[in-house]
Amino acid sequence: MKILVCISKSPDTTSKIAFTDGDTKFDENGVQYIVNPYDEWYALVRALELKEAGGGSVSIITVGTAADDAVIRKALAIGADEAVRIDAAPTDAYYTAMQIAEYAKSNGFDLVMTGKETINYNGSQVGGMIAEGMDVPFVSLASRLEVNGSTATLDTEIVGGIQTVEVSLPAVVSCAKGMAEQRIPNMRGIMAARTKPLNVVAPADIDALTSFTSYALPPAKSECKMIDPENMDELVALLHNEAKVI
Amino acid sequence: MSTLVYINSNDGLAKNALEAVTYGKKLGADVTVVTTGGADESTLASLGEYGASKVMVDRSVTTNDPGQIANVVKAAADATGASTIVFSHDFIAKAAAPRVSVKLKAGLVSGAIGVPEGNKVKVNVFSGKAFGFVEVNTATKIISLLPNSFQPEAGGSACGVEEFNGNAGEAAIKVIETKKPEGDIPLPEAELVVSAGRGLKGPENWGMIEELASELGAATACSRPVADIGWRPHHEHVGQTGVAIRPNLYIAAGISGAIQHLAGVNGSKVIVVVNTDAEAPFFKAADYGIVGDAFEVIPRLTEAVKKFKAAN
Ligand SMILES: Cc1cc2nc3c(=O)[nH]c(=O)nc-3n(C[C@H](O)[C@H](O)[C@H](O)COP(=O)(O)OP(=O)(O)OC[C@H]3O[C@@H](n4cnc5c(N)ncnc54)[C@H](O)[C@@H]3O)c2cc1C
Numbered sequence: 001m002k003i004l005v006c007i008s009k010s011p012d013t014t015s016k017i018a019f020t021d022g023d024t025k026f027d028e029n030g031v032q033y034i035v036n037p038y039d040e041w042y043a044l045v046r047a048l049e050l051k052e053a054g055g056g057s058v059s060i061i062t063v064g065t066a067a068d069d070a071v072i073r074k075a076l077a078i079g080a081d082e083a084v085r086i087d088a089a090p091t092d093a094y095y096t097a098m099q100i101a102e103y104a105k106s107n108g109f110d111l112v113m114t115g116k117e118t119i120n121y122n123g124s125q126v127g128g129m130i131a132e133g134m135d136v137p138f139v140s141l142a143s144r145l146e147v148n149g150s151t152a153t154l155d156t157e158i159v160g161g162i163q164t165v166e167v168s169l170p171a172v173v174s175c176a177k178g179m180a181e182q183r184i185p186n187m188r189g190i191m192a193a194r195t196k197p198l199n200v201v202a203p204a205d206i207d208a209l210t211s212f213t214s215y216a217l218p219p220a221k222s223e224c225k226m227i228d229p230e231n232m233d234e235l236v237a238l239l240h241n242e243a244k245v246i
Numbered sequence: 247m248s249t250l251v252y253i254n255s256n257d258g259l260a261k262n263a264l265e266a267v268t269y270g271k272k273l274g275a276d277v278t279v280v281t282t283g284g285a286d287e288s289t290l291a292s293l294g295e296y297g298a299s300k301v302m303v304d305r306s307v308t309t310n311d312p313g314q315i316a317n318v319v320k321a322a323a324d325a326t327g328a329s330t331i332v333f334s335h336d337f338i339a340k341a342a343a344p345r346v347s348v349k350l351k352a353g354l355v356s357g358a359i360g361v362p363e364g365n366k367v368k369v370n371v372f373s374g375k376a377f378g379f380v381e382v383n384t385a386t387k388i389i390s391l392l393p394n395s396f397q398p399e400a401g402g403s404a405c406g407v408e409e410f411n412g413n414a415g416e417a418a419i420k421v422i423e424t425k426k427p428e429g430d431i432p433l434p435e436a437e438l439v440v441s442a443g444r445g446l447k448g449p450e451n452w453g454m455i456e457e458l459a460s461e462l463g464a465a466t467a468c469s470r471p472v473a474d475i476g477w478r479p480h481h482e483h484v485g486q487t488g489v490a491i492r493p494n495l496y497i498a499a500g501i502s503g504a505i506q507h508l509a510g511v512n513g514s515k516v517i518v519v520v521n522t523d524a525e526a527p528f529f530k531a532a533d534y535g536i537v538g539d540a541f542e543v544i545p546r547l548t549e550a551v552k553k554f555k556a557a558n
Contacts, residue, residue: 011372013506013509017372038487041487094347094348097344116340120371122357122373123354124356126344129345129348132349139341139419141340141341156337157337158337159260159337160426162481163421164422164423164424165422166422177473207383209351209352209383210353211381212371212378212381213379213380213381215376216378218376218512221532222533224519224530226534227535229538229542230546233553235534239534240554246551
């Protein structure tokens with residue numbers, strides 16, 4: 001089975017979120033980039049498990065510039081066979097997804113996996129757009145994935161529960177918690193990642209449909225009101241009369 | 247100029263469906279609702295009260311198949327000439343809206359928390375740590391509204407309901423089984439949430455959390471390590487790498503308030519923190535703080551809520 005895992009970079013989860021250039025750009029000063037946790041912990045690790053159990057190959061793909069090669073090497077250290085970088089700045093979800101769909105269509109993958117969202121833009125857009133671009137089924141928010149021949153069985157999150165579904169491959173799957181356990185790359189993986197193929201591919205001609213024009217930080221929280229631990233009646237009264245939430 | 251709102255009515259009308267219709271109405275143009283699912287005609291007609299002038303229902307789609315839903319939404323958009331298409335950003339929209347965006351080549355804004363100003367829509371980014379303003383460069387826009395960011399507003403009267411054939415095609419996803427734990431309140435939609443972390447020491451101590459939640463009519467949630475060690479199910483994990491929620495009230499007991507946890511809950515209107523450590527970072531993000539032992543404070547709070555409910 002040939003699996004393609006979509007990898008996005010995202011700022012380290014402890015990064016200070018700030019903006020520059022009149023609040024039009026994310027301030028990258030001092031920011032460490034990591035592989036988006038959903039892509040790494042769930043999509044990539046499950047892809048590797050499927051390969052370990054049933055053979056095949058795992059490729060990772062990212063739409064990005066040469067500056068992103070370091071993040072790609074981090075993902076390779078976890079264990080993919082090769083990486084593909086579409087050489088362009090990922091201007092919006094549509095642009096990114098159509099680049100990946102073009103590549104996936106011409107290289108015949110059985111399964112394309114993404115994380116359920118990135119932790120910086122939280123759009124949950126790319127997976128569904130790739131599926132539409134490839135004209136294949138899309139299963140979103142999967143917490144379990146088993147493959148049997150050309151059929152995949154998945155558990156997906158629905159409101160208030162879990163649905164088990166079946167789909168024919170090829171398909172695109174977005175991965176959520178439960179899918180796999182995070183793997184810590186070992187020294188051998190990190191060494192091997194340095195020499196694994198990283199193919200740089202020219203982008204297709206595609207127009208972005210949206211753009212972020214500016215950003216803002218939420219207003220600071222007001223002072224926390226401390227309540228006597230013995231006096232929960234007071235808290236309930238405040239929640240009712242002051243906060244009006246119960 | 248007209249607006250098309252997609253809602254799912256498989257399980258009747260959820261609150262987030264009413265939010266989406268209300269939001270559609272706020273955009274100012276005529277609102278048509280397109281829906282898939284089994285809700286009866288009078289239920290669907292009641293969407294008029296929230297601002298719909300017409301409901302189109304395609305009953306041939308009986309599951310949440312995103313490919314079929316996308317086909318129906320596209321057909322409805324073609325039929326109504328809608329310039330804006332609204333979804334509620336739930337698990338169905340996350341799968342179907344991107345497909346509609348590609349089909350129509352229309353820009354998709356997901357996680358919207360405001361009405362568009364000109365071409366710009368306010369959204370949540372960086373897992374709730376910041377806002378972004380997204381400009382759509384296409385004539386048709388698709389907006390996926392973050393649940394619980396607009397309250398439903400009724401006021402109008404019932405509207406007409408039309409059967410609609412949206413050429414949904416075959417379902418690509420076959421449903422084998424659906425499991426919904428009885429009585430649980432789904433976390434992403436909950437208005438009140440009681441959450442606990444590693445400070446509770448073990449899964450056997452969650453009884454008091456569940457009791458408080460059931461007394462309040464709240465959903466339960468937990469921090470990441472608690473789900474990772476298997477004390478609680480994965481779907482309860484909130485935070486940057488779990489579910490992001492924005493309830494009216496979030497009560498956190500025995501959770502330190504790490505930045506990754508806060509990212510998923512700082513959209514809550516009111517936050518109550520119970521922690522033995524007065525220096526716990528969570529107090530900086532809280533509205534009401536209690537420095538104390540959750541094992542004493544939570545049962546006491548449950549009693550106080552009981553007393554309050556009995557008196558009101
Ligand atoms: C990439 C990444 C992503 C992450 N994503 C998430 C995420 O999405 N969600 C998330 O929650 N975490 C996430 N984390 C983990 C996060 O950094 C914290 O480790 C985690 O939130 C801590 O969980 P906790 O507060 O339950 O436990 P702890 O940090 O161990 O805190 C326990 C708290 O309980 C208090 N306590 C102890 N006993 C009592 C008592 N009897 N009564 C009251 N209080 C008591 C303690 O004072 C302490 O503050 C992530 C980490 C990383 C690196």
